[in-house]
Amino acid sequence: MTHATDTHTALTAPRRRRFTASERQVSVIRHLVLMSFALVVLFPFFWIVSAAFKTQIDLLMGKVLFTPNLDGFLDVIFDKTSDFARNFANSMVIGLISTFLVLVIATLAAFSLYRLQWPAWVLHSLLGWSVIFHMVPPITLAGAWFTMFRSVGLDNSYTGIILAHTTLHLPMALWMMGVFVRDVPKELVEAAQIDGAKVPQILWHVVLPIVRPGLAATGILTFIFSWNEFPVVLVLSQRQTATVPLGIGKYAQENTIAFTEMAAASTLSILPAFLLLLFAQRFIVRGLTSGAVK
Amino acid sequence: MAHVRLNGLSKSYGKVDVIKDVSLDIEDGEFVVLIGPSGCGKSTLLRMIAGLESISAGTLEIGGAAMNDVPPRDRGISMVFQSYALYPHMSSADNMSFSLRLAGEEEAQRRSKVDRAADILGLGPYLDRLPRQLSGGQRQRVAMGRAIVRKPEVFLFDEPLSNLDAKLRVKMRAELKELHQKLRTTTIYVTHDQVEAMTLADRIVVLRDGEIEQIGTPLELYDNPANAFVGAFLGSPTMxxxxxxxxxxxxxxxxxxxxxxxxxxxxxxxxxxxxxxxxxxxxxxxxxxxxxxxxxxxxxxxxxxxxxxxxxxxxxxxxxxxxxxxxxxxxxxxxxxxxxxxxxxxxxxxxxxx
Structure with a gap:
């Protein structure tokens, strides 16, 4: 036994030392590159968050060292003229409901398209069409939607915006869920068929539990897209239904730009996505299917 | 239990005929092995019996009833897949009792049926484990347990042992034979391994290019192959x-x-x-x-x-x-x-x- 451990350490120990000078250089360079990428990504965040804690004067004077204060946040949240709390609630309602609808439709569609033996042309034309739809800039649709919704009384309503967001984000969700559904081995569906499951039961008992990480990933992305969406809500909503991006935009007015409030509102708007990712990270791990086949 | 009757079964994908006019009578309780080289259509034939592939022509009877257009769940069959196809999110016990749950059976009844199957297969200690926590042989047994629990009229096996290593394969082969002797359920078994075919089968059906080359008991086929193909296919070293x-x-x-x-x-x-x-x-x-x-x-x-x-x-x-x-x-x-x-x-x- 001791002999075995000896050879084991003897085998692994020199491997540690085998890094050559050039390998170490490569590793250092790699880390520098990664760090510079991280800087590019994180610096704007840092800038916005620090701006949120400055006074307007500090900010405009470009002070790097400053005494942090919460005035920006207090104004955004508690000022009587601020709609931000309302915007936040609107974004939540619209984001959650449209994400739910998108997930339901995309999952059903993906399961049907990939597992219920449609002729190839049905599959391809639907997927192709959804790609084209996804590539159309949303703003080109917004005008038409405004007219449509107006004529049926859905302008400036949650229903209208939720429908719009559901439509906008469905193609992406369909493609994502398609990948996850296709990853569910065909034999599992067949085994369930033989075990006596009908299509809805196959979906509920077999496919859904397996694609749960996929649902989480797709759901988070869809929610964040809806949360950030600007041009369509700009057209479809007024004060009562305005969402967070519109709320932030409103701090830039004709005569003044309320930079600190804007930064504070932006900082607050990051929170939901941040929390979502923090909590749901563990769902976005693949490999649940390991052990199913083979 | 039931006999299975294949009457002129055919399957074509477009212009390609995969199964050509296959007729076969399988007696109640018989263990029949379908064997042939890859691409001979043996798995397709099994899937047609299971109802996972449609039948292009001919009739399929199980227990005297026509089954051509009956969905898999109503054919009275159980199937063990090559890949096992265990539900990854369910424990061994849940995997085995899934069909009973769908059929609306009581919890207590399900439990006792699963326990009995686990007893037969020696799965007792593993009932609460997920498939990924099991070894290959154990997964294989859970897949068989899932098939047994339903008390099917016919067992269908699609190369169930081909993912196991050589030693385990021999062991499971013996267990399968013992299981069949205990349960006496009509069994149709697909393999490309002639040793499996020889050792397990009451009768072997040799297929090539979607057609039956010869049907007979293992020794009949071994001693009196109808043609050079059957002769060379069965037996090791080869004829x-x-x-x-x-x-x-x-x-x-x-x-x-x-x-x-x-x-x-x-x-x-x-x-x-x-x-x-x-x-x-x-x-x-x-x-x-x-x-x-x-x-x-x-x-x-x-x-x-x-x-x-x-x-x-x-x-x-x-x-x-x-x-x-x-x-x-x-x-x-x-x-x-x-x-x-x-x-x-x-x-x-x-x-x-x-």
């Missing part, structure tokens, strides 16, 4: 297929290129002919005598229980299997006495062998 010359006026003698002759069990037409003879149908001697043919040793493979010899005779390779331990070396000459009763003449030739 020798020799290209010999039958002269006019000596219909029971087939000559090698060097003039020496092999005695045939049945007369053959004059001209070139294919003669099949099993490797173990030779006795080996070290001296010439009447009725013996000489051959040059090329390879000697002792396996302990037997010795396998590859010899060359008149430009053709012959495999010889003998229980003796031989002291011959490559290059030596040996004399073989072929057992005339065990020669088979294949009119179709060897060209169509596997």
């Amino acid at each position: 020798n297929l020799l290209e010999l010359e039958v002269g006019a006026g000596e219909a029971t003698l087939a000559r090698f290129a060097d003039g020496e002759a092999l005695r045939l069990a049945t007369p053959a037409a004059p001209g070139r002919t294919t003669v099949g003879i099993r490797p173990e149908a030779f006795t080996i001697a070290s001296e010439a005598a009447a009725g013996r043919i000489s051959a040059e040793v090329v390879v000697v493979e002792p396996t302990g229980a037997a010795t396998e010899l590859l010899v060359r005779k008149g430009g053709q390779a012959i495999t010889v299997l003998t229980p003796e331990r031989l002291a011959v070396r490559p290059g030596d000459t040996v004399w073989l006495t072929p057992d005339a009763q065990r020669t088979r003449v294949f009119a179709g030739g060897a060209a169509d062998a596997a």
